[in-house]
Amino acid sequence: MATVAFRSVAKQFGDKSVLKGLDLEIADGEFLVLLGPSGCGKTTALRMVAGLESPTSGEIEIDGVAVTDLPPRERDVAMVFQSYALYPHLSVAKNIEFPLRQTQMSKAERAAKVTEAATMLGLADLVHRKPRELSGGQRQRVALARAIVRNPVCFLMDEPLSNLDATLRAQTRSDIVTLQRRLGTTTIFVTHDQVEAMTMGDRIAVMHEGVLQQVGTPTELFFNPANAFVAGFVGNPGMNLIHAARGDGELRVGEQSLGAGPATGTGPVLVGVRAEDLVLDPSGVDATCTGVEILGAEVHLLCSIGEDHVVVRQSATAPRPGIGEACGLRATGNGVLLFDPTSGQRLS
Amino acid sequence: MSRHLDRTKEAGLAYLLIAPALVLAVVFIIYPFMRNFSLFLYHAPPYPGLPSHFAGLSQFTTMLTSSTFLQGLGATLLYTVIVVPTGVLLGLILAVVAHQKLKGMAIYRTIFATTAVSSVAVAAVIFGTFMNPVLGLLPWLGINPNPPILQSPTWAMLAMGVIGLWQFMGLSFILFSAGLQSLPEEVLEAARIDGASEVGVFWRVTVPLLSPTIFYAITVGTIGAMYTFGQMDLLVGPYSAQYVHVNTLAYQIYQYVVTEPNPGLAACISIALFIITAVITFVNFRFLERRVTYAN
Numbered sequence: 001m002a003t004v005a006f007r008s009v010a011k012q013f014g015d016k017s018v019l020k021g022l023d024l025e026i027a028d029g030e031f032l033v034l035l036g037p038s039g040c041g042k043t044t045a046l047r048m049v050a051g052l053e054s055p056t057s058g059e060i061e062i063d064g065v066a067v068t069d070l071p072p073r074e075r076d077v078a079m080v081f082q083s084y085a086l087y088p089h090l091s092v093a094k095n096i097e098f099p100l101r102q103t104q105m106s107k108a109e110r111a112a113k114v115t116e117a118a119t120m121l122g123l124a125d126l127v128h129r130k131p132r133e134l135s136g137g138q139r140q141r142v143a144l145a146r147a148i149v150r151n152p153v154c155f156l157m158d159e160p161l162s163n164l165d166a167t168l169r170a171q172t173r174s175d176i177v178t179l180q181r182r183l184g185t186t187t188i189f190v191t192h193d194q195v196e197a198m199t200m201g202d203r204i205a206v207m208h209e210g211v212l213q214q215v216g217t218p219t220e221l222f223f224n225p226a227n228a229f230v231a232g233f234v235g236n237p238g239m240n241l242i243h244a245a246r247g248d249g250e251l252r253v254g255e256q257s258l259g260a261g262p263a264t265g266t267g268p269v270l271v272g273v274r275a276e277d278l279v280l281d282p283s284g285v286d287a288t289c290t291g292v293e294i295l296g297a298e299v300h301l302l303c304s305i306g307e308d309h310v311v312v313r314q315s316a317t318a319p320r321p322g323i324g325e326a327c328g329l330r331a332t333g334n335g336v337l338l339f340d341p342t343s344g345q346r347l348s
Numbered sequence: 349m350s351r352h353l354d355r356t357k358e359a360g361l362a363y364l365l366i367a368p369a370l371v372l373a374v375v376f377i378i379y380p381f382m383r384n385f386s387l388f389l390y391h392a393p394p395y396p397g398l399p400s401h402f403a404g405l406s407q408f409t410t411m412l413t414s415s416t417f418l419q420g421l422g423a424t425l426l427y428t429v430i431v432v433p434t435g436v437l438l439g440l441i442l443a444v445v446a447h448q449k450l451k452g453m454a455i456y457r458t459i460f461a462t463t464a465v466s467s468v469a470v471a472a473v474i475f476g477t478f479m480n481p482v483l484g485l486l487p488w489l490g491i492n493p494n495p496p497i498l499q500s501p502t503w504a505m506l507a508m509g510v511i512g513l514w515q516f517m518g519l520s521f522i523l524f525s526a527g528l529q530s531l532p533e534e535v536l537e538a539a540r541i542d543g544a545s546e547v548g549v550f551w552r553v554t555v556p557l558l559s560p561t562i563f564y565a566i567t568v569g570t571i572g573a574m575y576t577f578g579q580m581d582l583l584v585g586p587y588s589a590q591y592v593h594v595n596t597l598a599y600q601i602y603q604y605v606v607t608e609p610n611p612g613l614a615a616c617i618s619i620a621l622f623i624i625t626a627v628i629t630f631v632n633f634r635f636l637e638r639r640v641t642y643a644n
């Protein structure tokens with residue numbers, strides 16, 4: 001068990017800057033989720049902890065010791081790849097045993113550990129199979145078993161759920177969290193799926209285009225996003241972002257009132273409002289309904305306000321406009337946040 | 349009706365298109381193959397134009413007990429043993445070295461691969477120059493056995509093997525380079541993270557994952573080696589007193605056709621060689637394929 005830290009880590013591939021000075025500390029035993037859209041540098045960051053890539057500048061520390069120059073085998077971390085990367089020529093048991101073969105452990109000891117890990121992940125009946133004879137979910141569990149078997153200082157998981165179907169993914173999410181709690185091993189979990197991040201992480205680090213946007217608990221990120229990117233990315237759906245202007249204690253789109261605004265300040269602003277805080281109101285701003293998603297008890301109305309696309313969450317039984325029809329929208333509640341329209345930074 | 353015509357036309361076109369390949373196959377493969385069997389069963393007359401008479405298997409059984417044949421068989425197997433395992437191993441090692449993402453590797457890759465496309469004549473000239481007892485590089489380095497390498501019962505076959513190895517290594521290198529390109533990189537990375545050293549990764553992951561390629565290289569190399577005679581002919585030649593040491597079966601066939609014509613015997617040897625190759629290939633398949641892991 002250990003702490004992991006990125007100290008001003010930058011990575012360039014050729015002249016393409018993939019990570020731009022990442023500073024991040026992961027506490028001992030913490031489950032940290034690295035969240036961000038595809039291509040933002042999450043995998044690269046994870047691979048640098050594993051030692052598969054070396055930073056262009058900066059240091060990686062494990063337990064306060066710089067490991068930047070150590071090869072992967074001397075770092076004592078375990079990684080679960082998106083592709084699982086099982087050894088196709090080895091049985092499940094041999095796959096799980098592989099990391100132990102590199103240690104001084106006796107054969108009997110190894111066998112006991114393999115059995116323990118296989119049992120923990122419900123693989124006891126499959127130990128003689130080859131990876132190609134397993135389903136996706138079973139392969140994923142073999143990859144997890146191989147990671148936990150040698151009790152590493154840190155788990156690195158790169159989108160391990162992305163190849164599973166929806167039901168299995170939900171199940172596995174909680175299985176992984178339970179397993180991590182039980183073992184107490186520091187974990188960095190990479191995903192582009194904010195639902196995974198919100199449900200699994202002790203803390204979430206949101207990245208965008210190689211830059212860390214915000215680190216915080218799921219609740220902090222949801223209610224207190226540091227900038228418009230985090231606001232729009234976190235939550236399901238993400239926060240609506242509407243171009244508006246402040247003045248006279250009101251937020252306006254053109255001449256129309258979107259809702260109450262701060263008493264002070266004027267000029268353009270990006271208004272962040274959650275789908276549940278937008279309501280249909282004929283006296284609000286002009287909008288057009290462009291689609292309806294019926295989720296069951298609730299529906300998502302997809303609307304456009306000028307150039308901005310927004311989602312309105314309401315009860316399935318409430319009256320709603322038809323697709324293509326005009327409607328009025330208004331922001332209610334205390335959840336309205338203001339962002340700088342150029343920098344995206346939080347204003348209020 | 350017109351539809352029927354269309355289909356006939358289409359079929360006609362199809363035959364037209366395969367005709368060149370078919371003609372080549374008949375002239376150079378199928379006819380010689382059949383003709384070989386008739387030569388095998390009939391005594392050729394001493395002069396052309398006389399009738400040949402049926403001999404059954406007698407030519408073949410005579411050949412089987414002849415010392416020339418047994419010696420040729422030994423030479424062929426010795427040559428194969430020299431060339432194939434070493435060629436596979438060296439090709440693999442070179443491919444792994446060249447697989448490193450280092451500057452200038454493309455040049456090495458090209459150099460290693462070139463030997464595969466050099467003709468045996470080129471190889472013979474190069475190595476002949478090396479080994480020339482008067483002007484050669486080896487004598488210049490002080491290696492000049494008596495009798496000269498190419499006439500020595502001990503060294504001649506080894507020299508043939510080195511030439512064959514030089515050529516086969518290029519092919520083996522190309523095969524393994526392609527094999528390495530297609531290995532799942534993440535599996536190798538997983539092994540490194542799991543604590544394996546580079547040597548450990550090589551033996552415990554790379555080699556098993558390459559086993560289909562290894563198997564293929566062994567089979568192709570063995571078949572190629574069984575039919576080698578080019579460097580024997582070019583560097584030693586049929587009239588050298590010592591030629592028996594390098595008189596492989598394929599070379600014997602050549603000689604019984606060209607230098608001392610005996611078509612029946614040539615046909616018998618070629619059929620023997622065919623059977624031996626088929627058996628070795630079959631054994632290779634049965635024995636190795638069971639151990640081969642085809643990654644999915």
Ligand SMILES: Nc1ncnc2c1ncn2[C@@H]1O[C@H](COP(=O)(O)OP(=O)(O)O)[C@@H](O)[C@H]1O
Nearest residue numbers: 013016018036037038039040041042043044045
């Ligand atoms: N080995 C590499 N060479 C060049 N570019 C790379 C390499 N690995 C990743 N990249 C680039 O770096 C960026 C970030 O990649 P990655 O870390 O895989 O993103 P993520 O995992 O967040 O989707 C991408 O634009 C990708 O194309």
Ligand SMILES: [Mg+2]
Nearest residue numbers: 039042043044
């Ligand atoms: Mg990735």
